[in-house]
Amino acid sequence: MNIYVLVKRTFDTEEKLVVSGGQIQEDGAEFIINPYDEYAIEEAITVRDAHGGEVTVVTIGDEEAEKQLRTALAMGADKAVLINTEDDVEEMDQFTAAYILAEYLKDKEADLILAGNVAIDGGSGQVGPRVADLLDINYVTTITSLEIEGETVKIVRDIEGDAEELETSLPLLVTAQQGLNEPRYPSLPGIMKAKKKPLEELELDDLDIEEDDVEAKTETIEVYLPPKKQAGRILEGEIPSQVSELVSLLRSEAKVI
Amino acid sequence: MSKKVLVLGETREGALRNVSFEAIAAAKKISGGGEVVAVLLGEAVSEFGNELVAYGADRVITVEHPHLKSYTSDGYGQAFMAVVDQEQPEAIVFGHTAVGKDLSPKIASKLQTGLISDVTDIEGEGDDAVFIRPIYSGKAFEKVKLKEDGVVFITVRPNNIASLEREERSGDVSSLSVDITNLRTIIKNVVRKSAEGVDLSEAKVIIAGGRGVKSKDGFEPLQELADLLGGAVGASRGACDADYCDYSLQIGQTGKVVTPDLYIAAGISGAIQHMAGMSNSKVIVAINKDPEANIFKVADYGIVGDLFDVIPLLTEEFKKVM
Secondary structure (H helix, E strand, C coil): CEEEEECCEEECCCCCCCEECCEECCCCCCEEECHHHHHHHHHHHHHHHHHCCEEEEEEEECHHHHHHHHHHHHHCCCEEEEEECCCCCCCCCHHHHHHHHHHHHCCCCCCEEEEECCCCCCCCCCHHHHHHHHHCCEEEEEEEEEEEECCEEEEEEEECCEEEEEEEECCEEEEECCCCCCCCCCCHHHHHHHCCCCEEEECHHHHCCCHHHHCCCEEEEEEECCCCCCCCEECCCCHHHHHHHHHHHHHHHCCCC | CCCCEEEEECEECCEECHHHHHHHHHHHHHHCCCCEEEEEEECCCHHHHHHHHHCCCCEEEEEECHHHCCCCHHHHHHHHHHHHHHHCCCEEEEECCHHHHHHHHHHHHHCCCCCEEEECEEECCHHHCEEEEEEHHHCEEEEEEECCCCCEEEEECCCCCCCCCCCCCCCEEEECCCCCCCCCCEEEEEECCCHHHCCHHHCCEEEEECHHHCCCHHHHHHHHHHHHHCCEEEECHHHHHCCCCCHHHEECCCCECCCCCEEEEECCCCCHHHHHHHCCCCEEEEEECCCCCHHHHCCCEEEECCHHHHHHHHHHHHHHHC
């Protein structure tokens, strides 16, 4: 089985954001594989181990993203591809990313493509379905279970808390939701092996993509932090009197009940 | 220039979802005086047409087909694109719901346009409209607009854009016949997991539990309070990781991002990753034994105490006054 995983390098979830000059400051921040993409990598490895084949992880970014690709290789992926857009693309949106990934994937005859259902930075959740549409293959988002039996793919997906059971077939793109699996930590031998696994670096030229083809359709005008909240009130006194005070505050002051 | 705007109306359990009315309000702003056309897709949905008109749609188009009974991206994609071909809209608004999130990228890809997802506010109107959306799960915001001429396409987060006042109006409700073929996904079954039908993303009140809840049973007093207030129960990653509840309840940077009117955090310490998912709630109440807990920093009201003392008392107190 020919399996591809789309991954994104993102800020660590425990990082505090600093904005200056209308941009998020990256200096000194810790970066990780987008947590939802980790589920996708884990699932890809599981499917390969059960059905044979090869797992290739693909990302778009600059050289910094090599670290996250090596982590994916250490988890157990077989090959990695970095599409380095540092010199060619100034502004990227979901249209740009999907176009580049689809151009890379179009002649790969992928049976299964996995991605996270959303990246925790941009949070749009668009790239997976857009890539599937460009490749003209079916997609299923926010999956929590995947079983491949011959031609049939049985999936459970999360729809706003409920579980939808469905059937489809390969080739297919799926996006991972929390609960799909428990991503493994790279083992020490895994980390050693990862250093020798192939990591291919491509640029837009290698994919015959013109810079104009991937010009972003949307533009971010400003990035800013939410206004700081006023310090709240810690109530005092015996618990029962605090509780009745709270109820009256919620009704009369906050007016939410 | 005024715009013709298509809005996807959605139903859930036999009723229109609030987010559809909010989407119409957003569409009105974007239209700059143009026409707002609501679209309903399903097996039998025309009965909901007039309600969308009452909330501000000028016209409604329904596509009814047995293959639209359950949502699939193929079925809904074909039906919605048929409406797009007929109407040639200048803008499209979906709710940022399970259906909206799944379908909007496919439509945007087919139209080769930008898509601004999960919008929480709109500044300006018509051609000058600029869209505000949370990034990093609400740790920051960005203002986005379309770069060039093209279809303006957004999804709106439930509970953020106020719907218009309901008023009796008249508007045309027409049907479009679409041939729906080649569905690659077959829906077998839907297992209800969410309690009492209140969806976390649309809930006005959320009672969330953390590690302090200590067990599956520990969520019971929270559920009781949520039921009383017509709200939903949520959880921190800690509570989900400890297997006290299903991951579908998780609120945070990994998990759901929510903005209810009232968020009660019980036994939640307030990790950055959790706060990213709830700090934009309108009013936050924190209940925690540890007076140093981070959650008190974002809370409007705090009670330092054991949630198992406080929550049942709170339920009793609300019963007295409601």
